[in-house]
Amino acid sequence: MTVRTRFAPSPTGYLHVGGARTALFCWLHARHHGGQFILRIEDTDRERSTPEFEADIIEGLTWLGLAPDEGPIRQSDRLELYARYVARLMEAGRAYHCYCTREELDAMRDAQRAAGEKPRYDGRCRHRTEPRPGVEPVVRFRNPDDGEVVVDDLIRGRMVFANAELDDLVIMRADGAPTYNFSVVVDDLEMAITHVIRGDDHINNTPRQMNIFAALEAPVPAFAHVPMILGPDGQKLSKRHGAVSVTQFREEGFLPDALVNYIARLGWSHGDQEVFSRDELVALFDVADVNRAASVFDNDKLLWLNQHYIQRASAAELAPALAPHLRRLGLDLDGGPALGDVVEVQRDRAKTLVEMADKSVFAFRQPTAFDEKAAGKHLRGDAAPVLRALREAIAGIESWTGDALHEAVEATAGACDVKLGKVAQPLRVALTGEGASPAIEKTLLLVGREQTLRRIDHALDWIAAEVGR
């Protein structure tokens, strides 16, 4: 039987890292077994579902390289299908109309809670034969009263639930829309899903769904419940933990491969290996190896992996990814150095593309001001003669190459009888406005001859004005 997995988010929020990891595991499991990965949009809650969230989810998955083989399939397009299955259950006596009002149900639950019981529907409409005027009925599934449901989870092993703990859940709302626990079963069945891989917040739903599968006389798929991802405070991940939306990671300058690698290692491992290519993940991933315990999202480790991927990515793929971040800073990329050159110079010095862009502004625009500390330390009166000598040496360079520039800087240090730092630092501040930048010859290379001379002149003027005060 062909392995078929599905990722089934509800478009009531952005694609967050927890969902992305579930999607990744589904995708990996399907790929590993040569099967299909399907995207299903669970939008039966018309109140909260929005097209924007659906678009964000698809965009996030695409960016991560987890495009589905089938879908998106929307549950809102299949209402008729669910109605047919409800009719089947009604005929078989496995479902019934319930006319209870919300007020009645609330009162019932309050009473149960007060008595220290688990709140649940008591089945009061099970034997009702007459409709209740003025009340549109819902349909409830008639859950078995006795016996137990055994879930053989691929990750957790055997879990046993007593049917006595389960109640008759609503499977169709008064407006005819199915509820989650029902549409899931119908769709997993209709779509021939073989493996249901989802968050462990669904564990309690599983026995109910298995009972519905049984009532439909349908084969039950295999289940695998993956643990949750927690924020740094050990609480469920949410907006207040910073970047939770996948598209936001893109905006913050993360590479999709880095995020995928990080997320894969969160709750799953293969010995001591930390870095995995896409192909390795597909080859090595086994859902049975997924951990049972929840894990905490560690931004530092993601940052480390991102840097790792930046260091190894080709300039050809990094340059176009960097461009939007530079443009966001208002830079005109046409007048500056080739982005590939910028990437090569900066790849060891930035953990994100945003950081890389921030540190590369000098290559495209003369700094508007000198950093106070850097200027105070390096653009003093004694730097003037050195800068003048440097200007001369640089102006006379024939080929504008790293070697020639390096040589010129060293020669100047020798001629002025000062240490290299006494030459490189003033020059660095003159060129970038700051005390830190790539190796001086690489900085020169990116700035270019014309701009270099102009910026040295500007620094000399600045020193003269400063000394005169």
Next chain:
RNA sequence: GUCCCCAUCGUCUAGCCAGGUCAGGACAUCACCCUUUCAAGGUGGCGACGCGGGUUCGAAUCCCGCUGGGGACGCCA
């Protein structure tokens, strides 16, 4: 409250199923090296089996209890 799940360094984890290792790796952190700045890189340090009972010659590993954490209990998914 009831039901379900979980428990190794600060964090991600290996080891657990088939008991015997100085409990291994990675991130972070600290120190040193390299160095024209900042990085990157290299070397080293600190750092964990939640607690209590069993079983056993021997327990991170098997069993029980406790504690702690999480999830679920909707005409949300």
